[in-house]
Amino acid sequence: MKKRFVSLLLIAALSLAGTSLFAADIELLNVSYDPTRELYEQFNQAFLKHYKAETGDNVKIKQSHGGSGKQALAVIEGLEADVVTLALAYDIENIAEKSKSIPQDWQKRLPDNSTPYTSTVVFLVRKGNPKKITKWEDLLKPGVSVIAAHPKTSGVARWSYLAGWGAILKQQLGDLKKLNDPKYANEVTAAQKKAREYTAELYRHVKVLDSGARGSTQTFVQRRIGDVLLNWENEAYLAVREYGADQFEIVVPPISILAEPPVAVIDKVVDKRGTRKAAEAYLKYLYSKEGQEIAAKNYYRPRDPEVLKKYSNNFAKVELFSIDDVFGGWQKAQKIHFSDGGVFDQINAR
Amino acid sequence: MKNKTTRWSDRVIPILMITLTLLFVSLFLIIPLISIFTEAFRQGTRAYLESFKDEYAWSAIRLTLITAGIAVPMNVVFGVMAAWCITKFQFRGKNILITLIDLPFAISPVIAGLIFVLAFGQRTALGAWLIDHDIKIIFAAPGIVLATVFVTFPFVARELIPLMQEQGTLEEEAAVSLGAGGWSIFWRVTLPNIKWGLLYGLILCNARAMGEFGAVSVVSGHIRGETNTVPLYIETLYAGYSTVAAFSMATLLAGLAIITLIAKSIVEWKVKRGRRNTET
Numbered sequence: 218m219k220k221r222f223v224s225l226l227l228i229a230a231l232s233l234a235g236t237s238l239f240a241a242d243i244e245l246l247n248v249s250y251d252p253t254r255e256l257y258e259q260f261n262q263a264f265l266k267h268y269k270a271e272t273g274d275n276v277k278i279k280q281s282h283g284g285s286g287k288q289a290l291a292v293i294e295g296l297e298a299d300v301v302t303l304a305l306a307y308d309i310e311n312i313a314e315k316s317k318s319i320p321q322d323w324q325k326r327l328p329d330n331s332t333p334y335t336s337t338v339v340f341l342v343r344k345g346n347p348k349k350i351t352k353w354e355d356l357l358k359p360g361v362s363v364i365a366a367h368p369k370t371s372g373v374a375r376w377s378y379l380a381g382w383g384a385i386l387k388q389q390l391g392d393l394k395k396l397n398d399p400k401y402a403n404e405v406t407a408a409q410k411k412a413r414e415y416t417a418e419l420y421r422h423v424k425v426l427d428s429g430a431r432g433s434t435q436t437f438v439q440r441r442i443g444d445v446l447l448n449w450e451n452e453a454y455l456a457v458r459e460y461g462a463d464q465f466e467i468v469v470p471p472i473s474i475l476a477e478p479p480v481a482v483i484d485k486v487v488d489k490r491g492t493r494k495a496a497e498a499y500l501k502y503l504y505s506k507e508g509q510e511i512a513a514k515n516y517y518r519p520r521d522p523e524v525l526k527k528y529s530n531n532f533a534k535v536e537l538f539s540i541d542d543v544f545g546g547w548q549k550a551q552k553i554h555f556s557d558g559g560v561f562d563q564i565n566a567r
Numbered sequence: 568m569k570n571k572t573t574r575w576s577d578r579v580i581p582i583l584m585i586t587l588t589l590l591f592v593s594l595f596l597i598i599p600l601i602s603i604f605t606e607a608f609r610q611g612t613r614a615y616l617e618s619f620k621d622e623y624a625w626s627a628i629r630l631t632l633i634t635a636g637i638a639v640p641m642n643v644v645f646g647v648m649a650a651w652c653i654t655k656f657q658f659r660g661k662n663i664l665i666t667l668i669d670l671p672f673a674i675s676p677v678i679a680g681l682i683f684v685l686a687f688g689q690r691t692a693l694g695a696w697l698i699d700h701d702i703k704i705i706f707a708a709p710g711i712v713l714a715t716v717f718v719t720f721p722f723v724a725r726e727l728i729p730l731m732q733e734q735g736t737l738e739e740e741a742a743v744s745l746g747a748g749g750w751s752i753f754w755r756v757t758l759p760n761i762k763w764g765l766l767y768g769l770i771l772c773n774a775r776a777m778g779e780f781g782a783v784s785v786v787s788g789h790i791r792g793e794t795n796t797v798p799l800y801i802e803t804l805y806a807g808y809s810t811v812a813a814f815s816m817a818t819l820l821a822g823l824a825i826i827t828l829i830a831k832s833i834v835e836w837k838v839k840r841g842r843r844n845t846e847t
Binding site: 246251254255279280281282283291293294295296297315316431432435459 | 684687688689690694698703705706788789790791792793803805806807808
């Protein structure tokens, strides 16, 4: 009896030693924003196969999803993310600044500003577009109720806010280049005033402010509230795919913002847990052909020109402006518009 | 004439009240309950059972059971101790203690969760020290247990205090005069007197511990397969367009609620009988 127990123990110990000798088991936590659930579910499967073939190690990737700003706060408070894949650069800058767990130049560590895919903000309306919404100005038509997420907690909500603001600037100025030309200073000031009035009026049309992108999709799609949903292009396509094109249609406004959702390895966490190699490989793989294809299939605009061409039917032609050109980058935009007491608070308080 | 009309209204008003109440109950309780089950079985029994094959589902169920398994016994011990102190002894600050016990009822669960994030988050000295020493509190199981203990703390104590107050200290005093020690008084006199009330509090405490959403949501970090309890997992599934799986998991909580209700009414009946026995 005793002998058998000992041999059992030995076998158990050997098999344990065996697995750890030949292949390491690595766990990564990817803290992401709201609409990427389906994207990373597919991407993680592809990556763990790729990594196993490449290194022989088993990776298990755990996911956490929520509003981008909320997720960044959780990481700052100590949620041990090996990688973050958030909706906008400011949220990762916020992590860098408040928790000092990543260097200030994090965005230069990967190609294309550390954003392996881009997206934009589009409108989702009820079938047949009963309120005839085609452009940003139409959102202010009387009786139109808008569903959007809260700019303080959600990434796409901030992109949407800035997209509308920029669209009005473009409408007023005709050419966004005037913004950085001192010659047109007066014209620009007047246009900024108009954009502010537009945005204030827009949020008076917002019926429900959810905390994240997925929540606002559900409000619009499942609870059937509102005439138009402002959301990610990928989120709108997914909603149409899940609920059928017979109920909703996507309206692409003539102009919108180039949304860049960045990714980063959290140095402090991967160095402590010894997961740096896998975490870096994980993010790099997003830029591979397979990673780019998975992004494109999930309606994220791939960076790779060949993949983009192959999936060009997935993406509408739309004029896109960048946050750097129109708002002088995320730090500035966040400070002016979304910080406590910023423009969003001012127009919302009225 | 006058007499007749009052008699007529006497008969109609109760009927009206009963129908209104029934309508209200079915609108707000029965219809949602039925809809949970119809949504869960919409694609047949196989799809329903399929939902429980998922490893994330099991890890959520396991975490919920562990959480309740720690929180409920802790609250039973502390609840009995608190109720014992408050009802059997006189001391200064007693009213403050009673108020403190009620605190979790007065605070919104989300705020309760935030308290723990603020206390144990990386930005506080304590939180930074814990994380440096690899002790995980928030965004891990211990934080979920803590938040659950906090939110469910009053259930046992609140149930016992009025019961023990009503029973007074006479029997315990008699036991003391006969030479019984503290432990034996507790086991032989106090506990038999309060057992049904205790069970009642325990059932409510357990139901809330398993169903708590707000406080747990704040401290969880929502890591699939690791820090998702059943209620959080239901939200994750629902937000991921897995409606059938979400409602299948919800049937577990609905089932728990029904069992709780039945157990509660049995215990309630026992409590009443117990009281009647002590009166006679």
